[in-house]
Each structure stands twice: as C-alpha cells, then as structure tokens.
Amino acid sequence: MPAVSSVLVPYAAYLRVYEPLAAFRPPEREHWARYVRRGRTPTAQDELRRSLADLLPTPPVPVPVHESADAFVAEVDGVVCVCPWRTRLRGWLALEELSGQLPAPLLDAVLPPVVRGQAAADWERWRERHPDARPWIRTAVWQVPVRWFVLFADEEREYGPAGDSAAVLRYRTPMVEARRRIARALKALRESADSGLLSEGLVDVGKWLEEFHPRSLVELDYGGLVHALTGPQLAGDHSAADVAAGIAALREGDGESAGEAYARLVERWRRVRDLQFAN
Numbered sequence: 001m002p003a004v005s006s007v008l009v010p011y012a013a014y015l016r017v018y019e020p021l022a023a024f025r026p027p028e029r030e031h032w033a034r035y036v037r038r039g040r041t042p043t044a045q046d047e048l049r050r051s052l053a054d055l056l057p058t059p060p061v062p063v064p065v066h067e068s069a070d071a072f073v074a075e076v077d078g079v080v081c082v083c084p085w086r087t088r089l090r091g092w093l094a095l096e097e098l099s100g101q102l103p104a105p106l107l108d109a110v111l112p113p114v115v116r117g118q119a120a121a122d123w124e125r126w127r128e129r130h131p132d133a134r135p136w137i138r139t140a141v142w143q144v145p146v147r148w149f150v151l152f153a154d155e156e157r158e159y160g161p162a163g164d165s166a167a168v169l170r171y172r173t174p175m176v177e178a179r180r181r182i183a184r185a186l187k188a189l190r191e192s193a194d195s196g197l198l199s200e201g202l203v204d205v206g207k208w209l210e211e212f213h214p215r216s217l218v219e220l221d222y223g224g225l226v227h228a229l230t231g232p233q234l235a236g237d238h239s240a241a242d243v244a245a246g247i248a249a250l251r252e253g254d255g256e257s258a259g260e261a262y263a264r265l266v267e268r269w270r271r272v273r274d275l276q277f278a279n
Helices: 026-037 044-053 087-098 104-110 113-129 175-190 196-209 223-227 231-235 239-251 255-277
Strands: 012-020 071-076 079-084 137-141 157-160 168-174 217-221
Touching: 012 071, 012 223, 026 071, 026 079, 044 087, 071 217, 087 113, 087 137, 168 175, 168 223, 175 196, 175 217, 175 239, 239 255
Parallel strands: none
Antiparallel strands: 012 079, 012 137, 012 217, 071 079, 157 168, 168 217
C-alpha cells in the first residue's frame, strides 16, 4: 500500500481496472451484485483510511489478516463494473517492493524483521493456493509512470478543480483502446532507437491488462498527488498528450519533436518527485 505522510495523505497515483460483473465467477459475481445494489459504496478516501489504520498498532500490521470485500464501482455504457480493492494482495506486493526502496536500518525500524518474516510466510502459503491472482489496482508514489499515460488520450482527461472537496484529475478509457495504444506505442518504440525501459514497462502493463475482460474500463487516478500540486499545475498538466505527441513523432521519424515532448514530461514530473525531499 502507499507510504504514509504526516497528514495521512500518501502522494500516490493509481491505475485501476473495472471489470463487468460477467467477468467474475458465480460466487463472487453474486457478492458484487449484492454489493452494488446497496447503493452506497466506499470512496478512495475510505480505502486510504482503512489501510492507514493497520499501520497504527505496535507492531504494525503491514498486510490485513482478511481480504477486503469492498470495491470501486463504475458504470460503462449501462454495464456495471467493479474494481475490487484486494487490499491484502496489494499489501503483500507492496511489501516485496519496499525491501528494495528503503535502507535496511530504516526498514527494520518501520517494519521489524519478525513482522516482515511472518508476512512473507503468509504470502508464500497464500500464493500456492492462488497462483493466478492479480491486483485490479496498481500504485505509484510521487509520480505517474510514463507508461501509464500511453493508455490514454488527452480528450479522456477529466479535471475537477478544488472546491468544497479536493481536486480530481483522472483519465478513463475502454480496455480495447488501452490495449490498442500499447500495441501502437510498442511498434513505434521498437522501430526507433529509443526503446529501452519504456518498452519494458509497456510490455509489463500490457501483460497485466490481458488478464482482464475485454469490456473493462481502465482508469488513471492522480489520487493523493493532487495535494502535492497547485491548481495551475493540475490545470496545465496534459501529460498524456505529451506522451502521445512523442510517440507520434517517433512514428514519423521526427526524433527532435519526440525529444521535446519527452523533455516536457520529464521536467514536469521531476519537480513533483523533488517535493518528497523538501522540508
């Protein structure tokens, strides 16, 4: 799960997949159907509060004991779609990544070795019983990975300035469009000299998306990052357009324009990442 800030707002963005009810096997499909009929579903802030609550006890609980039965809900062309939280699964995955992100002394202070060891043992046993499990939500802290923007077009951008509640910046697109854009971007990158890490990242995201129903909805949510950016920064952020422009330039053999688009993107997100080291 995302890192915890002093104001309980982790500066994290989310890539989510909402699947139609028909994608789930009968027992789970019936659960989600009943869940949707309740009419009141939790928000992203509710999910955040619950995940943070597990980190308050001593010792902390890095992975919930029980899997969440909650989900985000969206309607796509009259079809109800759900994005299960799968908080427990995501906690295990995040714990694996954390070991490579923090120095050992700091990691031991935040999560003692005995706590991590028990979580790792639980994860191994669970994975043996659920070898095909995958999360419906991916998380990135202090940034939106460039590869995520490839999935979306600028016209799919939805921005709501801060008013009585926090600002919202998100993109939503049908699964078929997300997969098509990944395929086109990979083709353009492989035909140029600028493949590298972006291609590797796109292959990873593409494989993940292939696990889901073709009529799913894909969403990029800036989440807590809206609290790290000013109103003008959010209003002027058209990162998906910059990525699309760069890929289009590569496809046309215009390396200079591709470089300019990439430079705009890198500079924008460098300023955001630098904030994590500010006082």
